[in-house]
Amino acid sequence: MWSWVLHRITGVTIFFFLFVHVLDTAVIRIDPNKYSEVVETYKTPIIGLMEIALVACVLFHALNGLRLILVDFWGKGPKYQRQMLWGILGLFVVLFGAMAVRLLQILIQHSF
Numbered sequence: 001m002w003s004w005v006l007h008r009i010t011g012v013t014i015f016f017f018l019f020v021h022v023l024d025t026a027v028i029r030i031d032p033n034k035y036s037e038v039v040e041t042y043k044t045p046i047i048g049l050m051e052i053a054l055v056a057c058v059l060f061h062a063l064n065g066l067r068l069i070l071v072d073f074w075g076k077g078p079k080y081q082r083q084m085l086w087g088i089l090g091l092f093v094v095l096f097g098a099m100a101v102r103l104l105q106i107l108i109q110h111s112f
Contacts, residue, residue: 003064003067003085006060006064007060007061007064007065007068009057010057010058010060010061010064011061013053013054013057014054014057014058014061017054024038024039043110045107048103048107048110049107051103052100052103052104052107055096055099055100055103056096056100059092059095059096059099060088060092060096063088063091063092064088066088067081067084067085067087067088070084071084
C-alpha cells in the first residue's frame, strides 16, 4: 500500500514541477526581463534542496514504475512483488545516496 501511495505522490510532484516549468518558460514569450527575474528566484538553497527532492521523486517513480510493469506483465510478477519492492528500495537508496552527495556538493559550491 505504501508503494502505491508514494507512487501517486511522486507522480503528482513530477506533474506539478512540469506544470510550473512550462509556465515559467512561457514567461519568456511575454517579457524576457520577467523571465530573467523568475529564473533568479530559483537560485536559492531552498530551491536547490527542492531539486534534490525532485530527483528523488523521479528516481523512485521510475523504479517503482518498472516494478509495476513486471507485476502486471510478468506471469510470476505478483508472486515476487514484495521482493521486487525491497529490491527497488535498496537500489533507490544506493543510487539516490550517491546522487544526493554529488548534488549537495554542487549546491554548496554554487551557494557560497
